[in-house]
Amino acid sequence: MKVLKRLLILLIFIFILYFVLFHLLGLENKIMKIAYPQEYAEYVTKYAEECEVDPLLIFAIIKAESDFNPQAKSHNDAKGLMQLMDKTAIELSKQVEVDLYDPETNIRLGTYYFSQLLEKYDNQVGIALAAYNAGMGNVNNWIERGTIKADGTDLENIPYKETNMYVRRILNDYEMYQNLYKE
Numbered sequence: 001m002k003v004l005k006r007l008l009i010l011l012i013f014i015f016i017l018y019f020v021l022f023h024l025l026g027l028e029n030k031i032m033k034i035a036y037p038q039e040y041a042e043y044v045t046k047y048a049e050e051c052e053v054d055p056l057l058i059f060a061i062i063k064a065e066s067d068f069n070p071q072a073k074s075h076n077d078a079k080g081l082m083q084l085m086d087k088t089a090i091e092l093s094k095q096v097e098v099d100l101y102d103p104e105t106n107i108r109l110g111t112y113y114f115s116q117l118l119e120k121y122d123n124q125v126g127i128a129l130a131a132y133n134a135g136m137g138n139v140n141n142w143i144e145r146g147t148i149k150a151d152g153t154d155l156e157n158i159p160y161k162e163t164n165m166y167v168r169r170i171l172n173d174y175e176m177y178q179n180l181y182k183e
Contacts, residue, residue, distance in 0.1 A: 029180065036176050039068045040081065043107040051115035056181060057125065058082075058111055060173035061132070064166065070103045082110025124152035129170050134163040 038044070038059055048055035065083040066072035073079050077086070079100035089098040092109045100106050117128035120136070127150065131139040138160070142148045148157050158164040 032176070032180055036063065036173065036180055037068060038181065040103050040107060043104045044111070047108045047111040051111050053111055053115050053118065054174075056177040057170075057174050058107070058114070059177050060170050061110070061114065061129075062107075063173050064170045070101055070106070080106035080110075082106050082114075084110055084113070088113060121150070121152075124150070125174075126152040126155040126167050126171060129167045130155070130158055130163050133166045134158075134160055138163075 044055045044058045048058050062068060062081045066081045070081050074083055078084060081103055084100050084106060089100055089109050092113055098105060114132055117131045121127040127139060143150050147159055148154055155167055158167060
């Protein structure tokens with residue numbers, strides 16, 4: 001009986017400590033902001049405003065694509081913070097060569113590209129994210145065949161598992177960014 005009483009007191013103490021540290025002192029928010037950073041905010045804010053995209057959505061994309069590592073490179077040779085392909089970057093920048101490992105360049109081009117996708121898909125964020133990951137050709141095919149709807153109401157039907165999970169992850173991260181940083 002003594003052991004049970006001590007265990008109960010310990011549990012109550014832990015609960016009180018948790019409540020004080022996380023809720024009253026706002027530690028929970030501070031820890032979550034470490035997990036959901038706003039690195040490169042000067043570039044994200046600048047180019048998101050220019051392209052009329054929510055900067056919090058761009059942060060969510062960067063988190064999923066590279067986890068804020070400007071030197072990230074995928075097995076498909078996508079590069080930098082927003083994981084752009086050389087061909088896409090050259091088309092967007094109208095230059096022969098582009099340094100995709102430069103954070104400002106990558107964010108400028110990636111944000112511009114994503115804004116074009118949003119425009120093409122009538123501001124349907126989930127559909128634009130699917131196109132960012134799987135390509136416009138695949139997304140157009142899925143819409144034409146009725147696999148997914150153009151209004152984005154059935155994103156769970158995205159046939160590529162990687163793209164399906166990608167869209168879900170970014171939408172979840174976007175929601176977290178909104179909860180943490182919206183004024």
